[in-house]
Amino acid sequence: MKKMNMRKKEAIHGLLFVSPWIIGFLVFTLYPICSSLYYSLCDYQVIKEPVFIGLGNYKALFQDKTFLKALSNTVYMVIFGVPITTFIAVAVSIILNNKKLKYTGPFRVIFFIPTLVPTVVACLLWIWVMQPETGIVNRLLGYIGIQGPGWLSSMFWSKPALIIMMVWTCGNAIIIYLAGLQDIPDSLYESAALDGAGFFRQTMSVTIPLLRSTILYNVVTLIIAVFQWFAEPYIMTSGGPDNQTMFYSLYLYQNAFSYFKMGYASAMAWILLLIALAIILVLFKVFRFGESDY
Numbered sequence: 001m002k003k004m005n006m007r008k009k010e011a012i013h014g015l016l017f018v019s020p021w022i023i024g025f026l027v028f029t030l031y032p033i034c035s036s037l038y039y040s041l042c043d044y045q046v047i048k049e050p051v052f053i054g055l056g057n058y059k060a061l062f063q064d065k066t067f068l069k070a071l072s073n074t075v076y077m078v079i080f081g082v083p084i085t086t087f088i089a090v091a092v093s094i095i096l097n098n099k100k101l102k103y104t105g106p107f108r109v110i111f112f113i114p115t116l117v118p119t120v121v122a123c124l125l126w127i128w129v130m131q132p133e134t135g136i137v138n139r140l141l142g143y144i145g146i147q148g149p150g151w152l153s154s155m156f157w158s159k160p161a162l163i164i165m166m167v168w169t170c171g172n173a174i175i176i177y178l179a180g181l182q183d184i185p186d187s188l189y190e191s192a193a194l195d196g197a198g199f200f201r202q203t204m205s206v207t208i209p210l211l212r213s214t215i216l217y218n219v220v221t222l223i224i225a226v227f228q229w230f231a232e233p234y235i236m237t238s239g240g241p242d243n244q245t246m247f248y249s250l251y252l253y254q255n256a257f258s259y260f261k262m263g264y265a266s267a268m269a270w271i272l273l274l275i276a277l278a279i280i281l282v283l284f285k286v287f288r289f290g291e292s293d294y
Contacts, residue, residue: 037270040266066243070250077163081226152245155241
């Protein structure tokens with residue numbers, strides 16, 4: 001009986017200590033999630049009572065040209081921006097991890113510094129850098145005889161301009177890749193070298209396979225970040241020109257807080273969750289399938 005009483009007391013004490021987190025989770029996480037699911041099935045405009053309309057919001061979304069454009073823009077960034085950023089981050093980290101090179105420390109700091117710049121400041125900086133007439137990028141292109149585009153005001157170059165900015169802020173990923181590279185035993189590279197493998201072959205047969213889990217982590221987090229991309233297009237282009245940089249989260253924000261179509265925005269949020277979940281599940285299967293070869 002004494003043991004039972006002691007266990008009950010310990011359980012009560014444990015629940016008391018955990019209760020702030022439980023209350024916070026129920027009030028600030030679980031309740032908003034359940035409310036969002038309910039509102040996604042309603043015509044809810046904040047100032048009026050929600051009216052249940054079933055799947056009406058979901059049907060309306062796929063007839064909304066702006067929604068489809070925002071979705072295609074986001075998919076564009078996932079298809080092009082994520083692989084380009086990942087490739088550059090991996091390549092830079094492999095170069096910086098080369099023990100034969102000197103003074104790699106300062107370069108690691110240089111690549112990491114952009115991640116410390118506040119988002120608003122970074123956006124204002126890139127607006128200035130990509131100015132058509134006075135921007136540094138077009139001036140440098142002018143020195144080699146190339147007339148630079150309007151970048152952020154261009155129908156074609158606005159999304160590539162944002163990809164360049166994405167690459168500029170990949171310092172966190174580089175640091176994580178460097179940590180993963182340092183966990184790879186040098187003996188594997190020595191064995192590969194004895195078998196006649198050069199730098200490229202060592203990279204493809206040793207580095208990339210053993211860095212697979214790190215690449216998966218960074219790719220997944222980058223895809224999630226792209227689906228949540230808001231500040232950059234909001235500050236730099238406001239979704240223009242002609243919705244070329246209207247990304248998913250920006251349009252969701254507009255529906256929720258500019259048009260007060262909260263039910264519509266909630267439906268967008270749940271579609272975003274399903275799309276992101278599907279992409280991530282596919283990535284996990286692809287990376288697990290590749291592991292069977294090694």
